[in-house]
Amino acid sequence: MPLGDNLGDKSDSRYCGVETEFNDDMPHVLSYNINGGFDFVVAPLMEPGYRASMVNSANRESSVLPFAGSDLVLSPAQWSSHVVGKISSWIDLDSDDDVLREDSEIALKQELAWASHLSLQACLLPTPKGKSCANYARFVNQILENLNNMQLWLRIPLVKSDDNDDDSVNGTSDGMVVEPTDSWELWNSFRELCEHHSQLSVALDVLSSLPSVNSLGRWFGEPVKAAIVHTDSFLTNARGYPCLSKRHQKLLSGFFYYSIQIVLSGKAVHNLPVGSSASASGQTDNYTQQAQRHEIRSYLDYVGYLYQKMEPLPEQEHFFLLQLYCINVDLYLIMQLGYRDFLQSPLQPLMDNLEAQTYETFEKDSVKYIQYQRAVSKALVDRIPDENASTTTVVLMVVGAGRGPLVRASLQAAEETGRKLKVYAVEKNPNAVVTLHSLVKLEGWENMVTIISCDMRCWEAPEKADILVSELLGSFGDNELSPECLDGAQRFLKPDGISIPSSYTSFIQPVTTSKLYNDVKLHKDLLHFETAYVVKLHRLAKLSPSQAVFTFTHPNYSPDKSNQRYKKLRFEIPIETGSFIVHGFAGYFDAVLYKDVHLGIEPTTATPNMFSWFPIFFPLRSPVYVKAGSPLDFHIWRCCGSTKVWYEWCVTSPTASPIHNCNGRSYWVGL
Amino acid sequence: MPLGDNLGDKSDSRYCGVETEFNDDMPHVLSYNINGGFDFVVAPLMEPGYRASMVNSANRESSVLPFAGSDLVLSPAQWSSHVVGKISSWIDLDSDDDVLREDSEIALKQELAWASHLSLQACLLPTPKGKSCANYARFVNQILENLNNMQLWLRIPLVKSDDNDDDSVNGTSDGMVVEPTDSWELWNSFRELCEHHSQLSVALDVLSSLPSVNSLGRWFGEPVKAAIVHTDSFLTNARGYPCLSKRHQKLLSGFFYYSIQIVLSGKAVHNLPVGSSASASGQTDNYTQQAQRHEIRSYLDYVGYLYQKMEPLPEQEHFFLLQLYCINVDLYLIMQLGYRDFLQSPLQPLMDNLEAQTYETFEKDSVKYIQYQRAVSKALVDRIPDENASTTTVVLMVVGAGRGPLVRASLQAAEETGRKLKVYAVEKNPNAVVTLHSLVKLEGWENMVTIISCDMRCWEAPEKADILVSELLGSFGDNELSPECLDGAQRFLKPDGISIPSSYTSFIQPVTTSKLYNDVKLHKDLLHFETAYVVKLHRLAKLSPSQAVFTFTHPNYSPDKSNQRYKKLRFEIPIETGSFIVHGFAGYFDAVLYKDVHLGIEPTTATPNMFSWFPIFFPLRSPVYVKAGSPLDFHIWRCCGSTKVWYEWCVTSPTASPIHNCNGRSYWVGL
Missing domain, CATH: 3.20.20.150 (Divalent-metal-dependent TIM barrel enzymes)
Structure with a gap:
């Protein structure tokens, strides 16, 4: 029972x-x-x-x-x-x-x-x-x-x-370390x-x-x-x-x-x-x-x-809030429970076009768009004083407009703040552009919104933007190549223009997760151990608070800018934890949309009730045993080639692992 | 130059x-x-x-x-x-x-x-x-x-x-361990x-x-x-x-x-x-x-x-002795130098029949047969007092007679000691039996030697033997199934009969050998990392003296005898060696032929100038890092099934490795 x-x-x-x-x-x-x-x-x-x-060997075979x-x-x-x-x-x-x-x-x-x-x-x-x-x-x-x-x-x-009993740790009895x-x-x-x-x-x-x-x-x-x-x-x-x-x-x-x-x-x-x-x-x-x-x-x-x-489970505690925000509870539960510990390969947003179902799901994440609307509102108010609100038109470009949710959030921000807006909606996926056109017609936005069917990295804009709005973030922030895309789009932002988001930072922490390790191992190949997965983490032990990894800021006017990065992190795990095994590293991001408006999934600062992003998981080819009190050193590189971007990663303490994903041989994101 | x-x-x-x-x-x-x-x-x-x-970035591309x-x-x-x-x-x-x-x-x-x-x-x-x-x-x-x-x-x-300077090892400065x-x-x-x-x-x-x-x-x-x-x-x-x-x-x-x-x-x-x-x-x-x-x-x-x-190289120091024993120096050099660090799969002596070339090579190892002759001589003298020498005939069976070198050594021992001998030469390889027959004819041994073309495990002997002579040893002693064969042959040994060899013991030691590790790794599969190789070890570091592993004694009259074995060995490497990496374990054997006459390849007691056996090498799937002063624990099992015998092995300290060759999945010797 x-x-x-x-x-x-x-x-x-x-x-x-x-x-x-x-x-x-x-x-x-x-x-x-x-x-x-x-x-x-x-x-x-x-x-x-x-x-x-005790059984006579002669009887052994006949006895029951x-x-x-x-x-x-x-x-x-x-x-x-x-x-x-x-x-x-x-x-x-x-x-x-x-x-x-x-x-x-x-x-x-x-x-x-x-x-x-x-x-x-x-x-x-x-x-x-x-x-x-x-x-x-x-x-x-x-x-x-x-x-x-x-x-x-x-x-x-x-x-x-x-372990605090020092005698038992270092003391010797009969010459043996106890x-x-x-x-x-x-x-x-x-x-x-x-x-x-x-x-x-x-x-x-x-x-x-x-x-x-x-x-x-x-x-x-x-x-x-x-x-x-x-x-x-x-x-x-x-x-x-x-x-x-x-x-x-x-x-x-x-x-x-x-x-x-x-x-x-x-x-x-x-x-x-x-x-x-x-x-x-x-x-x-x-x-x-x-x-x-x-x-x-x-x-x-x-x-x-x-x-x-x-x-109630952490995933369930915001049910009332969900209802308040008119979020589909069933969808939320599917996203939160149905995908538990299910490994997904990350998207290739530049090489592949998203499908309608994917747009459909992500567009339902109201919390995300509320944050964008708040950010755009604040930026509009900062940019145009109240006294100029009726005379000045702000040029806002949504790069990666998809089927229009950020266009809608921006227009709502303009309405809320009483600012005049001219929107360019730039989208490379011709299928999404079809929906965009019908949305504009349906909503009667023809005078305010211009749809551009083009990759933002190639588009020749007819004028420069005051505000550039984008949502190109992956679970690890830069892993869907937001830096490369926004660097490409920066040409048509005014020198004093605003990028929303203005920056984003990735975070990482070591985890024990026997479940995911065994799932990766099932494939019996190197490729899957050198791939980062998008996964709703559940059955795992977080061994240490997460630490910041890479930060990208937009617009970026530094003279010799490069989106290559290298970070070395040391995790000091309390000795009373005891020894443990690390199967890999869980990654997150936090983005500053505009000033104090942020958006993210880093566990301690995560935006509540948002379901668009699961964490990312970087596996280790061989689980690393860490003796109680030993520091754990992790290195990660963001490498950029002419056609792709990839990560390499390794552990160097307590023992050195191989460098994972050398030259992006197993996992990469196409430019 | x-x-x-x-x-x-x-x-x-x-x-x-x-x-x-x-x-x-x-x-x-x-x-x-x-x-x-x-x-x-x-x-x-x-x-x-x-x-x-320092080069102007504009010039960088054009400059030489x-x-x-x-x-x-x-x-x-x-x-x-x-x-x-x-x-x-x-x-x-x-x-x-x-x-x-x-x-x-x-x-x-x-x-x-x-x-x-x-x-x-x-x-x-x-x-x-x-x-x-x-x-x-x-x-x-x-x-x-x-x-x-x-x-x-x-x-x-x-x-x-x-490291003997304790302050530098455990001392702290600024709270950091130096x-x-x-x-x-x-x-x-x-x-x-x-x-x-x-x-x-x-x-x-x-x-x-x-x-x-x-x-x-x-x-x-x-x-x-x-x-x-x-x-x-x-x-x-x-x-x-x-x-x-x-x-x-x-x-x-x-x-x-x-x-x-x-x-x-x-x-x-x-x-x-x-x-x-x-x-x-x-x-x-x-x-x-x-x-x-x-x-x-x-x-x-x-x-x-x-x-x-x-x-001179250790392999060369016995050149004069070689010549004294009329050993073919070229062959010796090929065996000692030409095979350096060359991995060979062990023989399957029961399942396969040796080829003529293999017999040819091993029969040239005079030192080995001189030792057998000494052992048989001593056994004959012990068994038959001088006064009975002319009246009593000793029944000697050579099991695994091959092309006859042990028959010859036994007959020479009889001649040397003046004992009367009746020899049964039992050999399962029908091709070798052909040579045996012609040898007996050529040497005129017809009255003394009876050739039995049969597997010793099945042969029904017409009488019982005083002395059972065999050479079924592999590089690791029991690895060519000498225990199983001699258990099978024991039926036709008199209760007070003598087995030559009377016992043999395997030995093992941890080694660093980057060369062999990389050669095994070339195969890119599990099978080769779970196979023991016969190899003339050269480019390696022996990290600790070898230790005894399994001993088999013949004849074996214990009631519940089993040839399964399990041994746990601890290697304590001096702390001044520093940390090191173990790629695998080098194995050897030493056999007591009779009383003080022994034969073996364990480095410290090896029989000089003998070239029939190279060491055996048990690789590890992942090299094990051993921190200075840590003990290294190694476990090895000899497992027996109905159709095969195999080893499993693992390391448990400083960290546990997987058990290698579970159920003999990669490497086994057929019965």
């Missing part, structure tokens, strides 16, 4: 599982727990006492393995929807004891083969026993190589010792050994004490599929019911947000008030009358309560 | 160059230096004072660049054989000064384009100016992407500060950024003081093409002539051995005795009479003297 309703959430985070002990009677296990309100069980598949080495029931005791749908297999927790493939190691290999192989036979969706692998897990990883890697669709969840306790414990390192070794296999993921064991917020954040970029919350991690509220600390609550919100399923584990450790049947959240319980109440139902109820009272 | 003669050396180390200053008159530069005894010049191509930014002469002043052969281009040393592509950076980019581009136009074999790139070299590397990487065959030699000073200086790190960053490009190599600047021997060793695995020795690094001998310290002499021997060309640099700093014209080595100088004596000729003479008195 899903945890309840939460606005718009259709993800797996609605479901909650429970970890059970071995029981031969699987139908009972399932009915007890499903009736108790859980959606699935994490159940051992084999009797925990069984060891291959002590599995929990035959495949017939549940329907195929029940096995696959409601059971996660729990591999025997005693197994230890890195033990020094040869017998134990051999028994472990046999058990792991038999249990995974059985789980695979049952078509389970996932199996929970026990936590590696020591710091070394190479043999365990080698064995799992061999199995992954030939596995069906089953996921393997490696159980990792959520622990990290405090490293602080960080279970992330164990996971990282295991998955590196298994080559970041997409079917290997994490089940986090959430214990009563939690590591620092910074270090928790890393996990959201990792493929965490489940969080196992132990009953003894719960506190007791004033009424005697289980509840969680504020920090645990916040962590669970994160799990819900990132579609990580909760699994409850352990026995009831709270003595509930006698005769009580109401749940902690005050809801009535439909099941208590008809069936035995589940032993840990009160914990489940509390998790359901947290889920239902969860803060 | 080559440095002189040294037994068998036909490599580039015979040649010596000289670094010159800018001179417009290239024919003069060349004739002065060639007549002075040098083989090539390292000469600046462009006037050092020239800066693009101040190169040293036109391409016509020398013949194409002279340019390509005798001139290495020296790129202007002032260039600094990572300067904070934008003008300098831009001038540097222009100069580097112009000079390399000119060098390329002249078809020079190599250009010397100046040392990066600071610790950061990302922009320099990016620019060079772009050029490498489209370069003709020209090599780029990055000039790197041979410096490394002393890292020790190690120019290898600079090189490593640069080449990582350029993706280990095979046309990017190193020219080492040898200064008057040298880093530790351990740290020097690293460089022999790197693509060092030239060593620039400065005149002020020379000492003065008793007669007033320049000479080098013992440590410098040893280093130069290394350069000669690894075919690294010497380039002399600098002015004469020794005042030679007046009127002297004899060189330091006492040779008469043919050139002093006919031409102006070269200013630094005495330094060149000294280098020539060192070259000529160089220790």
Whole structure:
């Protein structure tokens, strides 16, 4: 039974599982727990006492393995929807004891083969026993190589010792350097050994004490599929019911947000008030009358309560504002949720012509045009004093007019400020020009608007402009070649003319995003690892605040102007974050349209409710491991050739990566 | 003029160059230096004072660049054989000064384009100016992407500060950690950024003081093409002539051995005795009479003297012994020199039948058979007391008899010890059996030798053997499936019978070998990075002594025997070595034939003058950077399936690599 309703959430985070002990009677296990309100069980598949080495080798072939029931005791749908297999927790493939190691290999192989036979969706692998897990990883890697669709969840306790305790970091005992414990390192070794296999993921064991917020954040970029919350991690509220600390609550919100399923584990450790049947959240319980109440139902109820009272998703919090602005909520949701972590190749706006559907979508982004209207209004007022408003006509050119939204915003600004306007709408796409003509006719703008069907870089303007309005920005600001286009158009701007936007700056930050890395890797080629993608980032960890990269200012009258750029950035990540892995860099832009009117997607200053731009993602060919406290140095170049513009990028610290996209061999934007 | 003669050396180390200053008159530069005894010049191509930014931009296109002469002043052969281009040393592509950076980019581009136009074999790139070299590397990487065959030699000073000075390692000044200086790190960053490009190599600047021997060793695995020795690094001998310290002499021997060309640099700093014209080595100088004596000729003479008195190559030191054993010296030299660093796929001895040529070559390895004869002799004497020698016949089976060399060795042992022998020669290759029959007839062994044309794993022997003799060893001991074959043959060995060999052990050590890495990379696929190669290792740095890996003992009567193995090895490399890169692992074997008679190729205990086995090389898919003082953990598994045997391997420290060759997907030996 899903945890309840939460606005718009259709993800797996609605479901909650429970970890059970071995029981031969699987139908009972399932009915007890499903009736108790859980959606699935994490159940051992084999009797925990069984060891291959205890069976006489002559009998080994004839004997029946002590599995929990035959495949017939549940329907195929029940096995696959409601059971996660729990591999025997005693197994230890890195033990020094040869017998134990051999028994472990046999058990792991038999249990995974059985789980695979049952078509389970996932199996929970026990936590590696020591710091070394190479043999365990080698064995799992061999199995992954030939596995069906089953996921393997490696159980990792959520622990990290405090780095501030200097003794534990640098202290020596018996001549050995004692490293602080960080279970992330164990996971990282295991998955590196298994080559970041997409079917290997994490089940986090959430214990009563939690590591620092910074270090928790890393996990959201990792493929965490489940969080196992132990009953003894719960506190007791004033009424005697289980509840969680504020920090645990916040962590669970994160799990819900990132579609990580909760699994409850352990026995009831709270003595509930006698005769009580109401749940902690005050809801009535439909099941208590008809069936035995589940032993840990009160914990489940509390998790359901947290889920239902969860803060709305960031994407949803502006619903009322959206309605206020008459924004199409469905479209907005599609843009914000439907495209999550979906990699798109950036547009080639100069080489290709946009399609009608693309114009249609972007024109609905009212917020963007409101900002443009505000910028034009301010520029008009600055340019023409009130006393000249009725006598002076301002020449405004919209370069890259598309199907006219900026023409409309400019005319509205003129009307709002009472200024007289003459508009040239310059557009290179002949298909968009058709629409422009019909718009002008429909709106009766014939006296004010002149349509020019021409590339702004070639057009010979009959007069010079007071104001040049453009929207040629990409997710990374200059990546759709706004600098080159506006340099070309600058010829017909008056020396004291205004460009809207007047400047724009790109921003970048390092991220962990196992999801996107694996999506890029699917292509099995260099080209896709050297391409920047437009992507609605969701399942990722932002490891450091973003930093400014390239700035372009218009108009640009510097004598030896070049649009080539080089930037070196150093990201200092707090040592308490622990070590982490960088899969790539997330990029954004912020544009100053005019004076204090800006527009952008940099997370800390993003224009609310705007959906025209997703971030950009620059991948790394090999994920870079950064040890706790080490700085991360990133370099990026904007290179210009005679026919194309491209970026090259690399990391030089903690270790040097190859230079990506040398000479724009994989990814470039045509001029 | 080559440095002189040294037994068998036909490599580039015979040649010596000289670094010159800018001179417009290239024919003069060349004739002065060639007549002075040098083989090539390292000469600046462009006037050092020239800066693009100083030229009026209007004139820039029309003006002639101040190169040293036109391409016509020398013949194409002279340019390509005798001139290495020296790129202007002032260039600094990572300067904070934008003008300098831009001038540097222009100069580097112009000079390399000119060098390329002249078809020079190599250009010397100046040392990066600071610790950061990302922009320099990016620019060079772009050029490498489209370069003709020209090599780029990055000039790197041979410096490394002393790590034993604890203050410099961990001390802080102004809150910054002061890292020790190690120019290898600079090189490593640069080449990582350029993706280990095979046309990017190193020219080492040898200064008057040298880093530790351990740290020097690293460089022999790197693509060092030239060593620039400065005149002020020379000492003065008793007669007033320049000479080098013992440590410098040893280093130069290394350069000669690894075919690294010497380039002399600098002015004469020794005042030679007046009127002297004899060189330091006492040779008469043919050139002093006919031409102006070269200013630094005495330094060149000294280098020539060192070259000529160089220790014979390790491969050559046993020439006399070879002749003593009647070993074909030419064959030996081909095996030792001709196959240097040539990657060969290992044999599939069970699946394929060897060809006659292969038998021919290996049968010439007399040393091997002498060892077998010694082992059989000792075993015969142990088995049969003198008093029973004439009455008891020993049953000896040669399994894998090939064309008979072990049969011969066994019969010679019997003769030598006066024991009576009955030999079964078991061989699966029907082609070899033909030769065996004719050998037996020719030698008159019909009464002593029975030939069995059968796979030893299937043969039903008519009686049991006292002694089982085999030579099924690969470079890594068990890699040609000796364990599986001998397990199969053990059925027909008496319970107290003797196996020769009685055991064998594999060994492994980490190596830097840029050469082999680039050769593997050429294939551009995963398969070749997950294959172990048989290779006569030459141009590599051995970073640590080898360690034992797997041991197999025969006969093996343990109840639950398995030939699967797993070994974890930790290599602790002295901190004074500095950081280094591991391209893979070199493997060897040592076999105990009988008691103290052994046979093997592990470098410290290798059987002299034996050429049947080259080492084995396990590559790593991505070279692993190991920071100074960090341990290197290596894991290797021997896995057995029903139809094949294979290895998997990985590194887990300092960082985890993928598991190589999962399930034997790339490389395996068929059963």
